Amino acid sequence: MKFTKMHGLGNSYIYVNLFEEVLEEESLRTLAINLSNRNTGIGSDGLILIGPSERADVRMRIFNLDGSEAKNCGNGLRCVAKYSFEHGLVSAEKFCIETLGGIVSVTVHINETRIVETVTVNMGTPVLARNAIPMLGEGKESVVNEEISVGGETAWITAVSMGNPHAVLFVPDVEPAPVATFGKALSTDERFPDGVNVEFVEVLSSTEYRFRVWERGSGMTEACGTGACAAVVAGVLNGHTKQGEPVCVHLPGGDLTITWAVDGTVHMQGPAAYICTGEAHM
Numbered sequence: 001m002k003f004t005k006m007h008g009l010g011n012s013y014i015y016v017n018l019f020e021e022v023l024e025e026e027s028l029r030t031l032a033i034n035l036s037n038r039n040t041g042i043g044s045d046g047l048i049l050i051g052p053s054e055r056a057d058v059r060m061r062i063f064n065l066d067g068s069e070a071k072n073c074g075n076g077l078r079c080v081a082k083y084s085f086e087h088g089l090v091s092a093e094k095f096c097i098e099t100l101g102g103i104v105s106v107t108v109h110i111n112e113t114r115i116v117e118t119v120t121v122n123m124g125t126p127v128l129a130r131n132a133i134p135m136l137g138e139g140k141e142s143v144v145n146e147e148i149s150v151g152g153e154t155a156w157i158t159a160v161s162m163g164n165p166h167a168v169l170f171v172p173d174v175e176p177a178p179v180a181t182f183g184k185a186l187s188t189d190e191r192f193p194d195g196v197n198v199e200f201v202e203v204l205s206s207t208e209y210r211f212r213v214w215e216r217g218s219g220m221t222e223a224c225g226t227g228a229c230a231a232v233v234a235g236v237l238n239g240h241t242k243q244g245e246p247v248c249v250h251l252p253g254g255d256l257t258i259t260w261a262v263d264g265t266v267h268m269q270g271p272a273a274y275i276c277t278g279e280a281h282m
C-alpha cells in the first residue's frame, strides 16, 4: 500500500490516497494502530484517508493512533489540501473538503512554482451547547469557565466542539501544566461520553496565546489545529480576545493564526509539509 507521510507543525499522519488504493472498511482501525506504531510501524499520530466525495471536492477521514475515528483534524485538513492541489485531485486554489464533522472550505496559498506553502481553512462555526460537545451534567446550556474535579484536582474548563470535542483550560504558565496527568485523565473522563481533547492555554495578550495539548486517542502531540481553534473561541468567551481579532497561537510545533470571525466562523491559517512517501507491507 502506497502512503505519504505529512505533518502540520509536527502533528504527523500517514496519508493514503483512496483514488489509488483500496482499503477494507473493517481493516481501518487496525491499520491506523499498526501504521502509527513508532516501533513496529511507520510512526505517526494516526492515519488519514483522502478519497472521493459526493458532497465536496475530496473527503478526509481521520483515525487517531489508538484506532479511534475522529470527526475533524485541523492539521490534517491543511495537509489534505496541499496533497489534493499538488496531486491534481483538485484544480482550483479554493475548494471544499468533506469531513465527518461537516464540509469545510480551504484556500491553498502557492508560490511561483505552484507549491502550496500555507493553507487557510474556514472551519465553520463552533458548537457550544453542552449536550452537543457532548458533555454530561446539569448547568448552563454552554460550558464556560465551569469548575470540574478530576482525580482530586480542580480546574475550570470551557468546552467547544469543532466537529470534535475540546476542553480548554486557561493557565498562568503552560510549561508546568499537568498535560500528561490532569489532561490525560480528563480526556477519558466519563462526563465526556465520546472522550475529549484537552488544551492548556496561556494568554500572553489578546492576540497571542501559548498552548499545549493532550489529544483524545493520540496523547500529547506537537500541535492540534482544531484545538487551537477551540482555544481562541474559548478565549473570546472568557473575555481574553475580541471576536474578529486574529490570534497567533504558539503550539509546541509552531504557530497558527486563528480568527473567530464576527460572522461566527473560525478561520485557521498555517503550514503543511511532506515528510516522505513509501510502500507499507501490511
Ligand SMILES: N[C@H](CCC[C@H](N)C(=O)O)C(=O)O
Residues within 6 Å of the ligand: 011, 062, 064, 069, 070, 071, 072, 073, 074, 075, 076, 164, 165, 197, 215, 216, 217, 218, 221, 223, 224, 225, 226, 227
Ligand atoms: N485527536 C483528535 C483528532 C485529531 C485532531 C488534531 N490533530 C487536529 O489537528 O485538529 C480527536 O480525537 O478529536
